[in-house]
Amino acid sequence: MDHRLRERLRARLAQERGYYRYPAGARTRFALVYPNTYFVGMSNLGLHIVYALLNERSDTACERVFLPDRDEMPRYVRTNTPMMSVETQTPLADFAIVGFAISFEMDYFHVAEMLARSHITALAADRTAHDPLVIAGGPCATFNPEPLAALIDAFVIGEGEAILPAMMDAYHAGLRAGDDRTALLQRLSHVPGVYVPALYTPTYDAEGHLTALLPRAGAPSHVARQWVEDLDAHPAHTVVITDDTEFSFYLIETARGCGRHCRFCMAGYCFRRPRNRSLSVIEGEVRDALAYGKKIGLMGAAISDYPEIDALCRSILGEGLSMSVASFRADSVTKELVESLAASGLKTLTIAPEAGSARMRAVINKGIEEHHLFTSVDLGAAAHILNFKLYIMVGLPFEMDEDIDAIIDLTQRLRSYMDEKGCHGTLTLSVNPFVPKPFTPFQWMAAAEKKRMDAVMKQLTQALSRHKKIVVHFESPKEARVQSILARGDRRLGAPLMRAAMGRGAKDLATEMRAEGLSAEDYLAPAWTEKTYLPWDHLDMGFSKHYLWQEYERAKALLPTPSCFDGCLRCGVCKPAERMTV
Helix, strand or coil: CCHHHHHHHHHHHHCCECCCCCCCCCCEEEEEEECCCHHHHCCCHHHHHHHHHHHCCCCEEEEEEECCCCCCHHHHHHHCCCCECCCCCCEHHHCCEEEEECCCHHHHHHHHHHHHHCCCCCCHHHCCCCCCEEEEECHHHHHCCHHHCCCCCEEECECHHHHHHHHHHHHHHHHHHCCCHHHHHHHHCCCCCEECHHHEEEEECCCCCEEEEEECCCCCCCEECECCCCHHHCCCECCCECCCCCCCEEEEECEECCCCCCCCCHHHHHCCCCEECCHHHHHHHHHHHHHHCCEEEEECCCHHHCCCHHHHHHHHHHCCCCEEECCCCCCCCCHHHHHHHHHCCCCEEEEEEECCCHHHHHHCCCCCCHHHHHHHHHHHHHCCCCEEEEEEEECCCCCCHHHHHHHHHHHHHHHHHHHHCCCCCCEEEEEEECCCCCCCCCCCCCCCCHHHHHHHHHHHHHHHCCCCCEEEEECCHHHHHHHHHHHCCCHHHHHHHHHHHCCCHHHHHHHHHHHCCCCCHHHHCCCCCCCCCCCCCCEECCCCHHHHHHHHHHHHCCCCCCCCCCCCCCCCCCCCCCCCCC
16 A cells, blocks of 8 residues: 555544544444545535444444545556545455445446445455445435445435444344355345345346336335434534535534425435424534534525524524524525624525526426515625525426526526625526436436537526626536436446446446447436336335326426425325424
């Protein structure tokens, strides 16, 4: 192993506070892998949660492994050095368990590359007793694990706090019982929320369409997502303190899940039901953060929906700390929240209408109207915030040319209104091509076409760039199409994905798919209906496929679906005996 690379990891560790490090030999060694750089990964609150959860056990020593920085990777390749942990610089292959935390489809290429460059047998079917157990969790693993099924021994379907304790108990029980690899995987498959792909056989029809995933004897027919009901029992805040992060905040989760029913949003469906932490619990975590003097970063699907947001703002500023938020909704943002953000140094207020026309916002069930956007400008102006940012999606289902014209019109009117209110900063338009996601009403829909997205990008840029205080950022249509393939892929993507990962990554995926006889269009514009067997149909999120189809029909008819409410039994996630408090 390269001495210089080890020293860089030691230097990084020396700049941290709050990490765990145990003597070798006393505990099962677990590598928690974030398949992106340290700078990105250490801003992921889920990583901190799982790291603490595992290290607080008496039988597990969890260490972190990240994709090397861009300037480091050539040296790893040239010296054939495997990926190593931050805590002890141990090679990834030397851990008993390797667990990937996967939040983004584009990181699938990094998963394959990290396994290969760490000298771990790439295919799960070829691993022996000498290989680590390779598992994966996180949002992508929960929604559709199939594109990575060939590489991963077991997936965590749902929230880690609800699954990992039982999974680790089963793992250690298997060690005590002398289980071989096959027996251990069978044992793990009986833990609620654990999906072992080797125990399921895909079948295809004559046209190559997936028709079923057949469980072997003893394997459950469906794997049900597991989730935490009482968030107060599971702390969720920054554990390892470092300045080398994308968001140099002390992160605190206020709530989990969302009940707004935006029809494009996978998280809104798969993290149901919406749950809030108690104000007293969050305030305690804020006080714990005082020792570090960092800005508080509040995390949640929509911070402004937190029922006690104003009291929380007063508490944070009252402790002498500043704050930031992951997101808020224009229809629930409060004056006190905006003033608190301004007092914390916020320079740009971000709003996510997602669409420019009322018709498209009805299609996606966004629930935000124009007057909410202009009110947000009022609040920002009153708090002396000069810059605003809009998140917009294009290529959405049922979109028409008039809806693109509406984006231009809305942007120009908001820009003029900013000037009227004395906000002479910049209005930034962040435009993202639509990516259809599993377990949403739009899972059956075609991805945004590149030709159309290129035309939309040209139209928006030409129309809006004439104003020097409007900036348009457009996410790559090519990358969005790769995301769409990976989001809705099946097991046949495994081999192309692995080869692409060792080449140019996303740029090589379509070529490698063709080498396997696969067409990208089969994933980008599939001829799917309600009755089509989908690659994730063996997973149970708590609601039926028919419920999603009904929502698809409501989108087509421009019909609204109200937010979750107390006593609601509409989707099926909440059982009759439960009560919904949001």
